[in-house]
Amino acid sequence: MKALSILAFAGLALAPLTSYAVALNDDFSLEATLGVVSDYRSRGISQSQGDPAIQGGAMLSHISGLYVGAWTSSVDFGAGTKTRQEQDYYAGYYWQATEDIGLDVGYIKYVYPKNADFNLSEVYAVLDVYGVKLGANYSNDTPNYFGNDQDTLYTFLSYKVALPEEFGLDLHVGRNDTKDEAYLSSNGDTRNAYYEWEAKLSRDFVGVTWGLSYIDTDLSKSECASWNGYDDLCSATLVASATKTF
Numbered sequence: 001m002k003a004l005s006i007l008a009f010a011g012l013a014l015a016p017l018t019s020y021a022v023a024l025n026d027d028f029s030l031e032a033t034l035g036v037v038s039d040y041r042s043r044g045i046s047q048s049q050g051d052p053a054i055q056g057g058a059m060l061s062h063i064s065g066l067y068v069g070a071w072t073s074s075v076d077f078g079a080g081t082k083t084r085q086e087q088d089y090y091a092g093y094y095w096q097a098t099e100d101i102g103l104d105v106g107y108i109k110y111v112y113p114k115n116a117d118f119n120l121s122e123v124y125a126v127l128d129v130y131g132v133k134l135g136a137n138y139s140n141d142t143p144n145y146f147g148n149d150q151d152t153l154y155t156f157l158s159y160k161v162a163l164p165e166e167f168g169l170d171l172h173v174g175r176n177d178t179k180d181e182a183y184l185s186s187n188g189d190t191r192n193a194y195y196e197w198e199a200k201l202s203r204d205f206v207g208v209t210w211g212l213s214y215i216d217t218d219l220s221k222s223e224c225a226s227w228n229g230y231d232d233l234c235s236a237t238l239v240a241s242a243t244k245t246f
Helices: 003-009 221-228
Strands: 028-037 053-064 067-073 085-096 101-111 120-129 132-146 147-162 168-177 193-205 208-217 237-246
Touching: none
Parallel strands: none
Antiparallel strands: 028 053, 028 237, 053 067, 067 085, 085 101, 101 120, 120 132, 132 147, 147 168, 168 193, 193 208, 208 237
16 A cells, blocks of 8 residues: 555545634633544545544634644555554644635644654645635645645635534535655556545534535546555545534
8 A cells, every 4th residue: 555645635624614703802712522433534535444433623712813733643554554544733824804805824834643654744824805715725745645745735625605504515626735746546647636525414403513425536546556555445435524613
């Protein structure tokens, strides 16, 4: 398994950490979350071998727009890898230009205990215009079999639609681009990018946010296996989730 390659898709499930913050004083607020998912999918690809994962995080925000936080999830990359946890540490700044326009920029470090050679970092920026989010994450140290300085650029577009009966529908499409021709098909063709998409239906009930996602990529089984060693981690799936915010 190309376990090092799969780390390009780690984490950034940070979006749930941006609401329901508890005010500590006039300047600072704190939020914590705890959740479980039936499969930890990131950028379309499973980080838990298709098994459930437990996740949680906390974020401290300042009235100026500055914030710091940490997020973690159980993981399983298979093939004898030792790490069973992903730890994300991030810091950033959110600028609210108007009520409907904002810009979020920051830095995130991914840490994998017992497999430090998996560690990597990204810088990110997300522009929010009337609920339409356009974002990009860039890394120049993604570890894989091409070397420890692999460039990776992930871009995405998302939008949330309010539905009747207090349901929400999140629509998302992303593109992951590596510097090298990293995805090998069964006929010998290669490419350096793939697309992934998600449609997530969610609703708050008894203090918990319940979600059901349809997630897929345009990677074939052979392309998926050439990248991470398994051919069934990139195909279409339904993911159930439950998240509690404190």
